[in-house]
Amino acid sequence: MQAQKQSGDPAIAKPLETPSLQIILLTLCRLLLFTAQRFAYPFSMVLSRGLGVPLQSITFLISLNSATSLLGPVIGLISDRHGYRRMILAALVMLMIGMLLGGIFAYFPLMFLTFFLTGLGKSAMDPAIQAYVSDRVPYHRRGMFIGLLEVSYAGSALIGIPLIALSIDQINWRAPFFIFSIGALIGFIIIRITIDEDPDIRTHQSRYNLYHDLWKPVIKVRPSFGMVVFFFFSGMAIENIFVVYGPWLETKFGLNVVALGLSATVIGFAELCGAILSALSSDRVGLKRTIIVGQIIVLVSYAIIPMLRLSLETVLTGLFIVFFTFEFTIVTSISLATELLPGQRATMMACLQAASGLGRTLGALIGIPLWLGGGIGATSGISVALCIFGLISILWGLKHWGKT
Numbered sequence: 106m107q108a109q110k111q112s113g114d115p116a117i118a119k120p121l122e123t124p125s126l127q128i129i130l131l132t133l134c135r136l137l138l139f140t141a142q143r144f145a146y147p148f149s150m151v152l153s154r155g156l157g158v159p160l161q162s163i164t165f166l167i168s169l170n171s172a173t174s175l176l177g178p179v180i181g182l183i184s185d186r187h188g189y190r191r192m193i194l195a196a197l198v199m200l201m202i203g204m205l206l207g208g209i210f211a212y213f214p215l216m217f218l219t220f221f222l223t224g225l226g227k228s229a230m231d232p233a234i235q236a237y238v239s240d241r242v243p244y245h246r247r248g249m250f251i252g253l254l255e256v257s258y259a260g261s262a263l264i265g266i267p268l269i270a271l272s273i274d275q276i277n278w279r280a281p282f283f284i285f286s287i288g289a290l291i292g293f294i295i296i297r298i299t300i301d302e303d304p305d306i307r308t309h310q311s312r313y314n315l316y317h318d319l320w321k322p323v324i325k326v327r328p329s330f331g332m333v334v335f336f337f338f339s340g341m342a343i344e345n346i347f348v349v350y351g352p353w354l355e356t357k358f359g360l361n362v363v364a365l366g367l368s369a370t371v372i373g374f375a376e377l378c379g380a381i382l383s384a385l386s387s388d389r390v391g392l393k394r395t396i397i398v399g400q401i402i403v404l405v406s407y408a409i410i411p412m413l414r415l416s417l418e419t420v421l422t423g424l425f426i427v428f429f430t431f432e433f434t435i436v437t438s439i440s441l442a443t444e445l446l447p448g449q450r451a452t453m454m455a456c457l458q459a460a461s462g463l464g465r466t467l468g469a470l471i472g473i474p475l476w477l478g479g480g481i482g483a484t485s486g487i488s489v490a491l492c493i494f495g496l497i498s499i500l501w502g503l504k505h506w507g508k509t
Contacts, residue, residue, distance in 0.1 A: 126299065127299060127300060128238065128250070128253065128254065130295060130296065130299055130300070131193070131234050131237070131238070131254070131296075131300075132253070132254055132256060132257045132260075133257070133292070134193070134197065134230070134234075134257075134292045134296060135230065135231070135234060135254070135257035135258070136257040136260045136261055136264070136265060137200075137265075137285065137288045137289065137292055138196065138197075138200055138223075138226060138227050138230055138289075139227070139257055139258050139260075139261035139265070140261040140265030140266065140269065140285070141200055141204060141223050141226075141281075141285040142170060142223055142224065142227050142261075143261050143262065143265075143266065144265070144266060144269045144281055145163060145166060145167050145170070145220075146167065146347055146348060146350070146351050147266060147270075147350070147351035147354075147365045147366065147368070147369050148269070148270070148273065148278075148351065148362065148365065148366075149163040149164070149167070149348075149351055149352060150163075150351065150352055150355055151273060151278050151362055152166075152278065154278075155211070155277075155278040155279070156211070156212075156213045156216065157213070158213050160352065160473065161473060162213065164348060164469055164470065164472070164473050166216055166217065166220045167220070167348060167469045168466045168469040168470050169217060169220050169221055169224065170220045170221070170223060170224035170227075171224065171340075171344065171462045171463075171465035171466040171469060172224070172462060172463070172466040173221060173224030173225045173227070173228050173462065174224065174227075174228050174458045174459050174461060174462020174463065174465070174466075175459050175462055175463055175466075176225065176228055176459070177228040177229075177231075177232060177455035177456070177458040177459040177462065178323075178452065178455045178456045178459050179455075180192065180228055180229050180232070180455055181232040181233075181236075181449075181451040181452040181453070181454060181455025181456065181458075182449075182451075182452050182455070184229075184232060184233045184236065184451035184452075184455070185236070185449055185450070185451045185452050188302060189233040189234070189236055189237040189240075189451065190233075190237070190296070190300050190301070190302055192229050192230070192232075192233035192451075193229075193230055193233050193234060193237075193296055193300070194293060194296060194297060195226075195229055196225075196226040196227070196229040196230035196233070197226070197230075197289045197290075197292050197293040197296065198226075198289070198293060199222045199223070199225055199226035199229070200222065200223055200226040200285060200286070200289040201285075201286050201289035201290050201293065202222060202286075203218065203219045203220075203221070203222025203223050203226070204219060204222075204223065204281075204282045204283070204285040204286040204289065205282070205283070205286040206218060206219055207219030207279075207282040208279050208280075208281075208282030208283040208286065211279050211282075219282070223285075224462075228455070228458060228459075228462070231454065231455075231458055232450075232451045232452075232453075232454035232455040232458055233451060234254065235251070235254070235439065235443065235450070235451075235454045236443075236450040236451035236454060238250055238251065238254055239251075239443040239450050240450065249384045249385070250384075251383075251384075251436060251439050251440040251443070252380050252381065252383045252384025252385070252387070252436050252440070253380075253384055255380045255383075255432070255436045255439065256377060256380050256381070258376055258380070258432070259373050259374070259375075259376030259377035259378075259379070259380055259432065260373065260377070261373065262369045262370065262372045262373030262376060263369075263370050263373025263374055263376070263377055264373065266366050266369035266370075266373065267366040267367055267369060267370055268366075269281045269284070269366065270362050270363050270365060270366020270367070270369075271363065271366065272284060273362050273366075274362050274363050322446055322449060322452070323446065323452070323453060323456045326445065326446065327501075327502055327504075327505070328445050328502050328503055328505075329442075329445040329446055329453060329456075329502075330502060331498050331499055331501050331502010331503060332438065332441075332442050332445060332457060332499065332502055332503075333456055333457060333460045334460070334495075334498035334502070335400075335438065335495045335498045335499040335502065336435075336438070336457045336458075336460040336461040336464070337460040337461065337463060337464040337495075338464060338491045338492065338494045338495035338498065339400075339403075339431070339434075339435060339438075339461065339464065339491075339492070339495045340460065340461035340462065340463070340464030340465040340468065341464030341465065341467050341468040341491050342403075342407065342464075342468065342487075342488040342489075342491035342492050342495065343427075343428075343431050343465075343468070343488070344464065344465035344466075344467075344468030344469050344472065345468040345469075345471060345472045345475070345484055345487055345488050345491070346407070346410070346427060346472070346484060346485065346488055347468075347472075348468065348469045348472035348473060349472045349473060349475075349476040349481070349484055350372075350424060351365055352473070352476070353476065353481060354368055354417075354420070357420075358417045358420075368421060371421045371424060371425050372424055372425070372428045374425070375424070375425040375426070375427075375428040375429035375432065376428050376429070376432040378429050378432075378433075379428070379429045379430065379431070379432030379433035379434075379436065380432055380433070380436050382433050383395070383432075383433050383436040383437045383440070384436075387436075387437040387440060392437055392440055392441040393441060393503050395433075395434075395437045396434060396437050396438050396441065396499060396503075397496075397499065397500065397503075399430060399433050399434030399437060400434050400492065400495060400496045400499060401496065402430045402434075403427075403430045403431050403434055403492055404489060404492040404493060404496065406423075406426045406427045406429075406430045406431075407427060407485050407488040407489045407492055408485065408489050409423060409426070410423045410424075410427065410481060410484075410485040411480075411481055411482040411485055411486075438499075439454070439457075441503075442454065442457055464491075471487070472484060475487060
């Protein structure tokens, strides 16, 4: 296909061979936003008690957060047209306003706006940063750079969540909202000063045709469509597990807020190891081969969760395996996906984010009911089935993909 033959190395940006200050700053901004998006998972029961609502109500907030990814394709299209820097700054503004409102008013109906703006900010920032980096990194080095960038996801659990746990324990449950708002303001100032405007902003294209500019290039190209379906099933499978791990640990082992925050470091360390392994090995082994092998290992890791529930140590071991293998596979997938539609990278990444977000929304909605009704065995069983569908879709999509 023509999209596969295009060069992935744009002429308008100087190629990067080693990480720069800009990459580090963008990674820190992603860490802040990921922490804001993820902190509700381990502390869902804390938020439930603080807001005076049932646990299921918090899962609705989490689902809304994920559902904003459905707007990602349109946001990605705007990023490709008007610049990645502008979209990154807009994302930080959304985070700042949303969290400030949540911290000041702490009123459950208003929390829908807080979580909506936070999720929308992530949907705006993710494809913009990934496209910004991909425009400046040649394909043969992209696995390493994307892997380093994805360290921010692991850092949110390894560093961000434990710090949020301390703020809740030492101050109150509303403290994180103000911390995120102040952090977003600082990030906005730093990015505005240090990140240059994109040199190829296509502002002359003022009209958008969603079918021609968005769905047609993504859906009509077999590798990109297969990757979109893969992200949907992968997102649903992991969210089905992620949404219940906090309540599961709290009810089964009686963990307090600080202990829940520390347990998140296990997930963060697993994600960090997965991202680093992807950065170090995927370019050498081949992105396509790594994704397929990784997905098979993810499938097995979901299946063993019910066998490791006798003690806190074995449960944390199981969670480590799940999140390590998932992060390794998904980071490698992102690296390959940046090459599927080189001329529309932000659009492609936003479509993947939308597919993953839709999957995560459904996973969050079914996770708690599955766990309450059938235990962790039912939860992991559904994730295994979803993972199989994801494996089939990626095998189909990349069957004739020329690059390794």
